Amino acid sequence: MPDLMTLLTAPSITDEEDGTVYIVDGEELIRQALVSLLRSVNLKVHAFASIEAFIAAPRSAGPSCLVLDVQLPEQSGLAFQTSLAKTGKPHMPIIFMTGHGDIAMTVKAMKAGALDFLSKPFRDQDMIDAVIAALNWDRARLARNRALDELRARWATLTPREQEVMQHVVAGMMNKQIAASMGIAEITAKIHRGQAMRKMACRSVADLVRMMDALGACGDAQ
Structure with missing residues (x-):
């Protein structure tokens, strides 16, 4: 498939x-x-x-x-x-x-x-x-x-914190900026980002952007 x-x-x-x-x-x-x-x-x-x-x-x-x-x-x-x-x-x-x-x-x-x-x-x-x-x-x-059903299922496996990190990533923020925005350590932001990317099966930020666009269009990632 x-x-x-x-x-x-x-x-x-x-x-x-x-x-x-x-x-x-x-x-x-x-x-x-x-x-x-x-x-x-x-x-x-x-x-x-x-x-x-x-x-x-x-x-x-x-x-x-x-x-x-x-x-x-x-x-x-x-x-x-x-x-x-x-x-x-x-x-x-x-x-x-x-x-x-x-x-x-x-x-x-x-x-x-x-x-x-x-x-x-x-x-x-x-x-x-x-x-x-x-x-x-x-x-x-x-x-x-x-495909969208599978994408929604992957998104649902993310914790609320991981979902928030992903939204910051697609907004173009770096780990340091994400950490400052969320009030967490940079290493914590990096860990959340890595875990979320693995759960979403993203190979790149470009992949993530396309996935988030698809979810956003359906109201799942808004």
């Missing part, structure tokens, strides 16, 4: 972990055609006739994406996308497809976070390419999340 900093700065999108594709379309023939197409490239596929059926189904914990028709009888695909965004929680990437799309609809979907918008009829290769890109995007997102 790549080290933590690799995942945080440039997450891999070539992981061979299986991806799952979910399809929601009210037309059975289209669902069958998409299932056949995507399974032909060795992807796991689950198809649903409605958003309600999709919501009720179990989800894969691995990388996934949703191929969603815009026009659905009970709720439009765009309305469902909006409802997902309002939860404030990350969700699988969405690829929209429609037989009656226009530029305004496409712009709205993309601004709301859709990864692609395909007009029916679309080329098989266009759908395959869009799905592969979406799965790679989600794979990278999950890798970043795992």
Whole structure:
């Protein structure tokens, strides 16, 4: 597995972990055609006739994406996308497809976070390419999340004093300055710094800065 900093700065999108594709379309023939197409490239596929059926189904914990028709009888695909965004929680990437799309609809979907918008009829290769890109995007997102979880776990092993020292280090302070600021001996500051760097598995101050930036962005090191 790549080290933590690799995942945080440039997450891999070539992981061979299986991806799952979910399809929601009210037309059975289209669902069958998409299932056949995507399974032909060795992807796991689950198809649903409605958003309600999709919501009720179990989800894969691995990388996934949703191929969603815009026009659905009970709720439009765009309305469902909006409802997902309002939860404030990350969700699988969405690829929209429609037989009656226009530029305004496409712009709205993309601004709301859709990864692609395909007009029916679309080329098989266009759908395959869009799905592969979406799965790679989600794979990278999950890798970043795992890396951040590991980073939070490392940060939690530091004592409050060690955490304070680390914050001073990323502010550019030397051991002597840290000691003066905290009211401790310089050798004590040096010891805390060394222990914290080992616990965080930092190879350099630059590594520490990137880690602290990631934690700060999540509110863990503020």
